[in-house]
Amino acid sequence: MSQLRSLRFRITKRFGAKTVLRDFALEVRGRQFVTFLGPSGCGKSTALNIIAGLIPATDGEIWVDGQRIDQQPPEKRGFGMVFQNYALFPHLTVFGNVAFGLTLQRRPAAEIRERVRAMLELVQLPGFEQRYPGQLSGGQQQRVAIARALVLHPRLLLLDEPLSNLDAKLRLEMRAEIKRIHARLGLTCIYVTHDQAEALSLSDWVVVLKDGALMQAGAPAEIHDRPTNVFVADFTGFRNFFPVQVTTVDADGRVDATANGLRIRGRSHHPLGAGAKAVAAIRPDDVQLVPPRAGANTFTGKIEIVEYLGRENEAAVTLEAGPRVWVRTPARLAPGDTVAAVFPEERVIFLPPTPPGDSA
Amino acid sequence: MSPRAVASARPKARRLREPHALDAAAVACLVPSLLYVLVMFVYPFLYGIYSSLRPPQRAGLTLANYVAFFSDEWQYRTVWITFGIAVPNTVIVVGVALLLAYGMRRGIRFERAITTILVLPIALGVILLAEGILGFYGGRGWFNQMLLAAGIINEPLTLTHNYIGVLLSLFMQQFPFCFLMLLGYISGIDPGLENSARTLGAGPFTVFYRVMLPLMAPGIAIAFALVFVMSFGVFPSAILLGQPAGATRTIAIAAYQQAFERYDMSYASAIAVVMGLFQLAGLVVIILLRRRMVTAATMGVGKR
């Protein structure tokens, strides 16, 4: 596989009056698996299409290994792409599909046959050459699409929500497949998805986008454990947010804050001054439920809703002070029970408040 | 340099194009057919209008042709005659087609066979049908033979070479098309609407008049419009099955005669323009009537 050392870009995209990407800038290093994560409409697929060369940027540049490529048409860039709806050519066999790029390059027939065979083996579809896409299942079609892109030894692989059309079980299988192939080939990948579990499990680096702007970029652990704003926290599963006012901050970054009579203690990874407004957040899985008692970060309340999830329940507890807390726990609960919710100090984070007019 | 100044110094993406935008190649794809329609359709049409305003013996633009048409009884009665054919024919064709399509809206038995057979008149065309009607409905044709043999009549009915012959021919041509079109349209209306009306206590007639008719109104209006416009231009049927020099001398015949028997292209174009205008007028009337029809049926309830 020809290797890319670095892909660097800064792109802006406007469709008429609407700005879909605002100065979205990033550097991707060779062999990295980068994911663009965000809700629909955040611009992630548009960014991918611009990198691929299928859509022009309104403004900006794309550099690969020191060469500027944003004026190049897609067929000259040497990138591979896998689409959400597979985009297999229905009138060609699996062989015809996978060999397509090689045929255009006018490779000798023997070479084409061998490379296609090897690639189909890699994606675990040996012997499928003569079938037609219409005869394959969704998962099989996606494997063929991956094989088709990889057989050309692209220096960069772009994947646009490739698993979104598959059912849940298949999605898990294919996720493992993609991880396996990436580990085996060491190919640079840019992956687009709205599924945070996919992003966290597959990537070396996660870029969270909202409305065309970069909200946070970092390793999966960092995105998951240390989100830097409410949007990213919300997207990665923090379900409990409390607007607070900071009372004290000590040298280690431990914060004391109040909200509606609740006193919450936790940690902040960004500078906070006393009196500042912030948002305290904690994951449902981190909240502990105990019989009613008093204590630091302990709040009594009544259980309102219980959702059965199999091994665990997700329950909504309405605190005496008013706000609602979501808890995930294996304990057996019933609506009406009185409990105390404990927020372990190390698991509470403080985030900058959301700007007015923004939905978290 | 400030970021904004730097941004404007960078060249905008030029060689890549937006996937849905028109580029030079796309325009090149459109140009041949567009040119063709402009040159072979729009231009003759416009030239015809222009030519109709320039009769051979006069200088400058004048309405002389139109005046001549409307002062010559032999000519302007064709308008009357043509309306006399087109309007009844449209009412009958659309009426019967509507009745049938409505009755069969839930699906028809032998659908494939029926639709295939109904396509025959359209594919075979006017001339063949006319020739067949002349024979079948003629004085000595099978139809009269059957009626005579059954004792229903004592003398053969004159169904050809007259007004009735023309109507027959027009019906045979236009009914299949109108029926298939309305059938498609009506079957497309959500049957749930009718069902809920029935559960609310509406009988079949009420359902038809107050629920379905307003819903079918656009389709019916289109059917009326198309059938009227086609009937107004009736030509070969009027000649083969009618009395082209008498009771069924339609406006199309008048235009044709001016062009190809008198070689007065200017006058012929004028008559064609008059024909087109009446067709347009018919369309406008139908559109207006459709609003009234819907309002009446829904008692003005709801917006409109």
Next chain:
Amino acid sequence: MNGRRGRLWGLALYLFVFGFVLNLLGIVSHVLVSAFAKRWFGTPLPAAFTTQWFEYAWSNFDLGRVLAVTVFVALSVVVLALGLGFPAAYVLARRDFRGKPLLLLLYFLPLLIPQMTYGIPLATTLYRYGIGGTVAGVILANLVPMVPLAIFVLMPFFEQISLNLEWGAAMMGANRFQIFRRILLPLTVPGLLTASILILVNTVSNFELTFLVSGAGSQTLVVALFYNAFAGGVRPVYSVDAMAVMYMTTVLVLLLIALRFVRPTQMVFRLD
């Protein structure tokens, strides 16, 4: 519909359809029988049968030439209409631009406005430029409604081909021409077939335009049929019917071929 009234109503409807079909069959068979009749006056069936009228029609109506013209015109119109319409259909299916609805309306006009209304000015123009009365003139006249027909039949076929297919091919190195040849063209073959059949049937059976534009040596079968039917009784009706049968056979054969590729309702073009 339930209830006795409903069933009677339903019966009446089917009876009408049945009657119409019988009517149609009667009309068509009458032509058929008459074509094979030696002489036939007012009896249920002719006294004697013959095929002489076919030979009569063939030699007297110059049918060899007429058929050749018909075939040549029909095939030319198919090729030219597809040639002009195919690229336009692609652009109209894929691209969006200001004025697109207006453009679509413009293309739709020759199908909407009756042929008699625009046929006279068209014929006048063709005669003015000396192409009136020639085979070329007939081809040009028939193209006016057939190019739009080609466009509107082909557009849905293009719309059905996902843009991602073109993008996928581009990502694998295909330039525009290669995408056209290897992806678009093969996938639009069904559309081309459908369009060809519809254009063929429409051109062979087209009367008004061809009638207005054709001359002595450039008549198609249906126009020649008209002239002979209207020749004022000079031609024996059996020979005219023989010619009608030949025309009918041609159209029915085309129709049979067409119905392999196209649903009956698609032939009723105008609005779908």
